[in-house]
Structures are given as structure tokens and as C-alpha cells.
């Protein structure tokens with residue numbers, strides 16, 4: 001394992017020992033991705049006058065983010081992968097303060113799906129965007145008492161996400177989980193679920209029951225190259241349910257085409273502000289919230305419209321259906 005040159009805990013990135021500024025805090029997970037980014041993050045943080053906090057264990061990023069929000073920090077960078085971003089957002093929620101810091105995502109993880117969806121491709125680019133980048137207010141997802149920025153994936157894919165190797169995650173992003181799922185699906189019975197899709201107008205709400213192999217709930221996740229993407233600023237969740245019965249047709253090279261075919265049999269899609277997923281066999285379903293595991297028999301999901309200010313890259317397009325917004 002790479003041995004960090006920077007001690008864990010809280011230091012001024014320029015090493016001066018001067019009074020710590022609360023304007024900008026970068027929270028760095030030294031063991032995300034290829035574990036070789038800490039020195040670069042340290043250097044860029046020193047140049048930009050950031051306070052650097054290096055995590056020592058799971059949960060530290062959440063705590064540091066809560067402290068930063070409580071002390072009125074203007075900008076908080078999450079340097080790590082999707083899991084680190086997820087912890088930082090949970091920390092903002094924990095703080096209970098009204099005005100959260102703006103979030104900057106510094107892609108230093110394995111998949112970096114959230115950063116890539118926001119048009120941020122490298123560590124250096126992220127730090128320069130802190131100076132000049134646009135800031136947008138994005139919806140935040142809530143799943144029971146946890147937050148998610150990007151996506152919540154339930155069923156077999158969540159379990160497969162734990163087994164998916166780093167190289168596939170780098171190459172395919174979230175699709176790597178889908179491919180892994182399809183690979184292992186032959187032994188899977190699916191989960192009997194009741195899914196309540198709630199619209200603001202209750203009369204148009206839908207209750208759906210069936211055996212589900214995969215449930216994708218996207219906030220700003222691009223699941224694929226086409227329409228199966230979520231709009232991060234529309235106050236809606238993009239819900240895609242893949243019925244178990246349709247899994248045999250999802251084999252080989254055509255699997256992903258089938259998944260992203262809007263009219264495919266056995267694929268249910270809705271855009272709603274709120275959705276509840278109940279397990280009908282008294283066993284918890286495993287979910288992956290931005291890559292972090294959550295098990296629940298009943299999951300209550302909603303969007304908090306425009307809840308979080310986020311720095312975005314030049315190529316960020318809020319509407320994934322807009323021309324030129326494809327991957």
C-alpha cells in the first residue's frame with residue numbers, strides 16, 4: 001500500500017501552522033482508487049490555501065464534513081471516490097445547518113461516477129474549477145435516513161457491486177455493475193417488491209408489484225448512453241425496474257441495449273419525486289447508495305430539490321436528454 005507523506009488528521013496544507021482558514025476544506029481519502037493521489041492533493045491544496053483533512057477510517061469524511069458545515073466553511077472538497085462523496089454529503093445533512101458548504105468533487109476514486117457525471121475528469125481540473133467553475137444547485141436524494149447524490153441501486157446489482165472489480169468500474173462505470181449482475185443472474189430468483197411511485201398529484205401515483213432483479217433510482221446518474229439518465233435539477237428521481245422475468249433476454253452483447261430500450265418488455269420506468277420500495281418476503285433488500293451498502297426491508301426515497309450547491313465542470317449539462325449531453 002502507498003504510504004502517505006502527509007500525516008492523517010487535520011493540517012494546514014502549506015504546513016505553516018498558521019491559523020486554519022475555514023473558507024476551504026479538502027477531505028481526502030488516501031486509500032481510495034489507486035492510493036497514489038495524496039501528495040498531488042496535498043500540493044494543490046497548499047497552492048490554493050485549503051485546509052487538508054486526511055481520513056484514517058470509514059466515517060471520518062462524514063465527521064469532517066459535518067464539522068466543516070457547522071463552522072460555516074464556504075467550500076468543501078471531497079477527494080476520493082463515490083463513497084467519499086457520499087460520506088461528505090451525509091456529513092452536511094448531519095450538521096443540521098441551513099446553508100451547507102458548496103461541494104467540490106475531486107475524482108480520486110476507482111469509478112468516479114459522480115465526478116464524471118458532473119463533467120470533472122481529473123484532480124487538477126477539480127482544483128482549477130474551485131477558482132473558475134460554475135456552481136449549480138442540484139437535487140439531493142434521500143433514502144431512509146441516508147443521503148445520496150448520484151444513485152441508489154437495489155437488488156442483485158447492489159450485491160454484484162460489491163464483487164465488481166476495479167478495472168471494470170474504471171472502464172464501464174455503473175454499467176460494470178449491470179454487466180456483473182447479468183453474468184451472475186442465472187442463479188438469482190429476484191426479489192418480490194411492492195413499489196409505490198408517488199407523484200405530487202396523488203391521483204396519478206402508481207403501485208407496482210413484481211419480482212425485480214434490478215432497481216435503479218437515479219438522481220444525477222447516467223445509466224447509459226441514451227435516455228435512461230436522471231436530470232439532477234428537475235426535482236425527480238429516475239426509477240428503472242427490471243423484472244426478473246426479463247433477465248434471460250438480457251444476455252451477452254445485447255443486454256445493455258435491452259436495458260436502455262425505452263419500450264423493452266419487463267422494464268418499468270417512471271420519473272417521480274418520491275418512491276417507496278417494500279420487500280414482500282420479509283427479508284432486507286441490499287442497496288448501493290453511491291456505492292455504499294444499505295440493507296432495508298422498506299426504503300423510502302425522495303428528492304430534496306436544489307438542496308446542494310455543487311461545482312460543475314465545463315461540459316456539465318443538467319438535462320441528460322439535451323442535445324450533445326450524451327456520454
Ligand SMILES: Nc1ncnc2c1ncn2[C@@H]1O[C@H](COP(=O)(O)OP(=O)(O)OP(=O)(O)O)[C@@H](O)[C@H]1O
Nearest residue numbers: 032033055056057058081082083084109110111112
Ligand atoms: N483512511 C481510510 N482507511 C480505510 N478506509 C477508508 C479510509 N478513508 C475512507 N475509507 C473508506 O473507503 C471506502 C471506499 O472509498 P471510495 O468509495 O471513496 O473509493 P473507491 O471505492 O476507490 O472509489 P469508487 O467508489 O468511485 O469506485 C469508503 O467506504 C470509505 O469510508
